[in-house]
Amino acid sequence: MMYSVSTELYQEVAARLAEAIGSGSYYSGTLAFEYGDVECRLTASVIVYRERVRYPEGDRDEVADLVPVWWEFHTADEAGEFLNDFSFSELRSLL
Template sequence: MIYTVSSALYLEVLDRLVDAVGPRGYFSGSLDFVFDGVECRLTVSLIVCRRREVLPEGERDVVADLVPVWWEFHTLLDGEERFNDFSFGLLRALVG
């Protein structure tokens, strides 16, 4: 049985990934977390593209794209790994 990745889980992955990336232009590592009772692990190497955002409060660089070099997304439910339908393309569509 395939585990369907929800919109809420994509947003959770994106938030955690952007936090983990920080100010770097390249990231390689793993994120482990539990979401709605499901153990999740994203292992990824990616290039971070940024754009300059000008606001009344000042300027800042924000993540504009996350270009994967390599990635895996695993889901475990009740200690058993389940195939999932995670798509890095869908995650990228949520950036910026």
């Protein structure tokens, strides 16, 4: 069985990863959560590149790019783990 990762799931992973990264310039860790009836787990080590963005209320450093050193995305249900079509490039485009 091949699990197709939806846009909504990519958005969920992006939001969780952005929160985990915070203001850091490097992230290494695991995000595990349930998405519907699927257990998802992203294990990643990424270098975070930032750029200064100017807003009327002040300047802010925002994520400009993520460069993965290592990543794995696993999906499973009660029957066990199964393949998925997760793409880190797709995830990067949402951050």
